[in-house]
Amino acid sequence: MAAGGFCKLPNGSVVVALNLPSPAGPGPGSVRFLVVAQNRARALTRLRNLGLRAVYLRGNAAPPTPDEITAVLHHPDGLIWRTTPDGGVQGPDLTQELWRPFKSLLRSPAPQA
Numbered sequence: 001m002a003a004g005g006f007c008k009l010p011n012g013s014v015v016v017a018l019n020l021p022s023p024a025g026p027g028p029g030s031v032r033f034l035v036v037a038q039n040r041a042r043a044l045t046r047l048r049n050l051g052l053r054a055v056y057l058r059g060n061a062a063p064p065t066p067d068e069i070t071a072v073l074h075h076p077d078g079l080i081w082r083t084t085p086d087g088g089v090q091g092p093d094l095t096q097e098l099w100r101p102f103k104s105l106l107r108s109p110a111p112q113a
Contacts (some may be wrong), residue, residue, distance in 0.1 A: 005057075014036070014037060018047070020033065031084070033081045036079075046079065050079075
């Protein structure tokens with residue numbers, strides 16, 4: 001089950017954040033997606049249309065932080081992701097990973113020589 005949440009902005013749009021299990025297999029860590037749209041249904045539809053078929057938002061347990069909202073609003077696509085170690089627990093000794101555009105997941109790997 002995906003943990004996540006949303007935040008309604010003053011202009012009426014919504015930022016949705018979802019934590020999904022890592023596609024790398026079993027183990028610690030997950031992937032956090034942020035998407036901005038006109039409403040929650042459209043945000044989830046954007047993710048489903050890009051291949052994340054079984055994505056549902058149940059509740060508001062893990063809403064986006066102000067820093068995450070700023071990051072997704074300043075990205076031209078309005079859809080970003082990064083990995084989160086140990087279920088999203090952050091500490092001063094953990095290195096913060098940069099946000100990546102969703103298009104980086106869709107790119108095919110470079111051919112190996």
